[in-house]
Amino acid sequence: MTADPLHDLDEEQLAAVTAPRGPVCVLAGAGTGKTRTITRRIAHLVATGHVAPGQVLAVTFTARAAGELRTRLRALGAAGVQARTFHAAALRQLRYFWPQVVGDRQWQLLEHKFRAVGQAAVRARAGTDQDAVRDLATEIEWAKSSLITPAEYPAAVARLRRDTPGPAEQVAAVYAQYEELKNQAEMLDFDDLLLHTAAILEDHVGVAEEFRDRYRCFVVDEYQDVTALQQRVLDAWLGERDDLTVVGDANQTIYTFAGATPRHLLDFPRRFPEAVVVRLQRDYRSTPQVVAAANTLISAARGRVAGSRLRLEGQLPPGPDPDFTEHDDEPAEAAAVARRIRKLIADGTPAAEIAVLFRINAQSEAYEQALAEAGIPFQVRGGERFFQRPEIRRAVSVLRMAGGRAADDDLVGTVRALLAPVGLTDEPPAGASARTQWESLLALVGLAEELVAVREGLDLPGFVAELDARADAAHPPTVQGVTLASLHAAKGLEWDVVFLVGLVDGTLPIQHAEGDDDAIEEERRLLYVGITRARRVLALSWALSRSPGKGRQRRRSRFLHGLIPDHHPASRIAESRTGGSKPRCRVCGSPLLGAEAMKMRRCGDCPSDVDMELLDRLRSWRASTAKEQQVPAYVVFTDATL
Numbered sequence: 249m250t251a252d253p254l255h256d257l258d259e260e261q262l263a264a265v266t267a268p269r270g271p272v273c274v275l276a277g278a279g280t281g282k283t284r285t286i287t288r289r290i291a292h293l294v295a296t297g298h299v300a301p302g303q304v305l306a307v308t309f310t311a312r313a314a315g316e317l318r319t320r321l322r323a324l325g326a327a328g329v330q331a332r333t334f335h336a337a338a339l340r341q342l343r344y345f346w347p348q349v350v351g352d353r354q355w356q357l358l359e360h361k362f363r364a365v366g367q368a369a370v371r372a373r374a375g376t377d378q379d380a381v382r383d384l385a386t387e388i389e390w391a392k393s394s395l396i397t398p399a400e401y402p403a404a405v406a407r408l409r410r411d412t413p414g415p416a417e418q419v420a421a422v423y424a425q426y427e428e429l430k431n432q433a434e435m436l437d438f439d440d441l442l443l444h445t446a447a448i449l450e451d452h453v454g455v456a457e458e459f460r461d462r463y464r465c466f467v468v469d470e471y472q473d474v475t476a477l478q479q480r481v482l483d484a485w486l487g488e489r490d491d492l493t494v495v496g497d498a499n500q501t502i503y504t505f506a507g508a509t510p511r512h513l514l515d516f517p518r519r520f521p522e523a524v525v526v527r528l529q530r531d532y533r534s535t536p537q538v539v540a541a542a543n544t545l546i547s548a549a550r551g552r553v554a555g556s557r558l559r560l561e562g563q564l565p566p567g568p569d570p571d572f573t574e575h576d577d578e579p580a581e582a583a584a585v586a587r588r589i590r591k592l593i594a595d596g597t598p599a600a601e602i603a604v605l606f607r608i609n610a611q612s613e614a615y616e617q618a619l620a621e622a623g624i625p626f627q628v629r630g631g632e633r634f635f636q637r638p639e640i641r642r643a644v645s646v647l648r649m650a651g652g653r654a655a656d657d658d659l660v661g662t663v664r665a666l667l668a669p670v671g672l673t674d675e676p677p678a679g680a681s682a683r684t685q686w687e688s689l690l691a692l693v694g695l696a697e698e699l700v701a702v703r704e705g706l707d708l709p710g711f712v713a714e715l716d717a718r719a720d721a722a723h724p725p726t727v728q729g730v731t732l733a734s735l736h737a738a739k740g741l742e743w744d745v746v747f748l749v750g751l752v753d754g755t756l757p758i759q760h761a762e763g764d765d766d767a768i769e770e771e772r773r774l775l776y777v778g779i780t781r782a783r784r785v786l787a788l789s790w791a792l793s794r795s796p797g798k799g800r801q802r803r804r805s806r807f808l809h810g811l812i813p814d815h816h817p818a819s820r821i822a823e824s825r826t827g828g829s830k831p832r833c834r835v836c837g838s839p840l841l842g843a844e845a846m847k848m849r850r851c852g853d854c855p856s857d858v859d860m861e862l863l864d865r866l867r868s869w870r871a872s873t874a875k876e877q878q879v880p881a882y883v884v885f886t887d888a889t890l
């Protein structure tokens with residue numbers, strides 16, 4: 249039975265869902281039902297016969313989000329709607345239109361972008377160490393996404409007063425060399441997929457007519473992160489038409505480093521004056537405590553992008569307060585998180601309802617290891633690359649080769665047997681990376697099980713064909729287990745329990761944002777995205793050094809200052825760990841370093857004009873109130889208590 253697209257919608261959501269075909273814009277905070285609104289709108293338009301499912305193209309930013317859109321749409325009776333990432337949609341269209349327009353000349357997707365940028369850097373005599381090449385690759389991506397050519401680059405960065413990874417002329421030279429190398433090899437990178445798609449639709453009237461005849465209704469989720477290039481593709485799709493629904497939250501703009509800009513979202517009502525514009529404020533995802541933390545963090549936002557100042561209004565019953573934990577070192581932090589997760593699972597929380605989110609992918613490894621050691625199943629996000637993983641490519645080619653021979657009726661058993669030699673042992677192997685590979689192979693078996701349940705008579709060649717189709721659509725299977733993901737990859741998703749880890753200055757905000765106010769604000773928005781992923785339990789933690797025995801090398805993230813309650817749990821944590829014998833800051837209680845700080849009895853982070861008497865009275869009042877009500881004013885976990 250399919251669900252009614254209009255059930256459980258509030259008045260504003262309903263207005264957006266039932267608006268007539270034409271421009272619609274939903275500007276709203278995290279967890280207010282933007283994604284719900286667009287899926288319902290599509291389903292409603294389909295159910296009322298205003299549009300056929302095949303005429304709708306819905307785009308979003310990650311493969312997982314696109315997969316979830318498809319799942320939600322199917323449940324609402326709107327199967328057959330194309331829900332894809334911009335890149336997957338462009339890839340499909342390019343494959344279809346390329347032969348008509350370009351003929352036999354073939355192209356391949358560039359797989360080793362870093363290598364190509366490295367070669368270009370050598371030719372342009374620029375820096376070629378790993379960091380330099382990474383920065384150049386990011387800069388080229390930014391330029392392409394911003395529709396800036398190599399020749400235009402120096403003037404454009406001067407106009408924008410943009411920090412560049414090296415002299416602008418040299419970056420432009422690397423960019424030009426990169427383009428040339430790629431063209432010579434007849435390769436396209438991800439941005440080229442979009443560029444060529446837009447160019448073909450702009451230059452070939454017949455192709456554009458065929459496309460526009462097929463797709464009539466466009467929907468974009470997470471519109472705050474659209475780049476100039478993606479907007480150009482969208483405009484090419486639309487032509488003169490205006491049947492476009494966009495939803496977004498300027499406070500969740502987290503890809504400006506790659507050319508994204510909330511300008512298109514914020515300008516939408518001006519561009520389409522007749523648009524139905526809806527603002528949503530009620531948060532249906534998170535407890536009031538999580539919502540309060542999100543509001544506190546974002547209310548301190550500054551600068552250009554701080555678009556919507558809407559405060560979220562929590563709708564759910566209260567849950568536990570967010571907790572803050574300071575650890576001596578990273579392995580201790582990871583081990584403590586793993587211990588807590590084990591307890592949560594033992595107490596009945598499904599592993600799939602738990603996520604550990606971090607700023608950079610390199611942080612993942614410590615958690616992969618800690619979870620593997622604790623015997624906890626996990627998946628590492630970035631699932632859109634699932635089909636590019638070496639073990640999956642090996643597995644698919646083994647299955648393809650065996651395809652003709654497999655006569656066995658059991659198509660799950662066959663897959664298992666065939667994958668055993670490529671690493672699918674009965675028991676999970678030791679070691680984090682072996683374990684990750686094993687989890688992905690297991691996910692393939694899980695997918696086979698899923699498909700066999702719904703498609704009678706599915707054989708091995710049929711399964712391989714399905715894998716090819718999914719690889720094409722960048723639609724990886726779901727791996728059940730705790731999710732490990734970067735904050736960027738977590739956008740749009742939600743879990744009951746979220747651990748935000750590694751919250752130290754230098755990691756969040758990231759080191760290279762230092763000194764650039766806009767970049768620091770983007771880091772704040774990343775933390776806002778992280779906090780608003782949690783439905784109920786939100787645990788924030790940090791470690792004072794990378795490895796054991798190194799003392800206090802780092803300080804907790806500056807963004808935590810407004811979030812940790814005045815009565816400051818971190819002071820208690822530090823006391824429980826060190827016995828409380830060291831001199832501490834009068835205001836926040838953190839250990840003091842340096843003669844000046846000792847003299848002032850105040851750390852460099854705390855203001856000097858704090859009324860200590862008032863603060864002490866406030867602290868004891870809050871502590872006694874909390875005791876009376878039998879609820880902790882805050883929850884403190886330490887390495888010792890976990």
Ligand code: ATP
Nearest residue numbers: 256257258277278279280281282283284532533740
């Ligand atoms: P994000 O900004 O993180 O992408 P969003 O605005 O897209 O968030 P959704 O994911 O659509 O929000 O919704 C958040 C949660 O709230 C989901 O679990 C959704 O099912 C629920 N929800 C949304 N609207 C309602 C409603 N009217 N009644 C009950 N639950 C709702």
Ligand code: MG
Nearest residue numbers: 282283469740
């Ligand atoms: Mg959403």
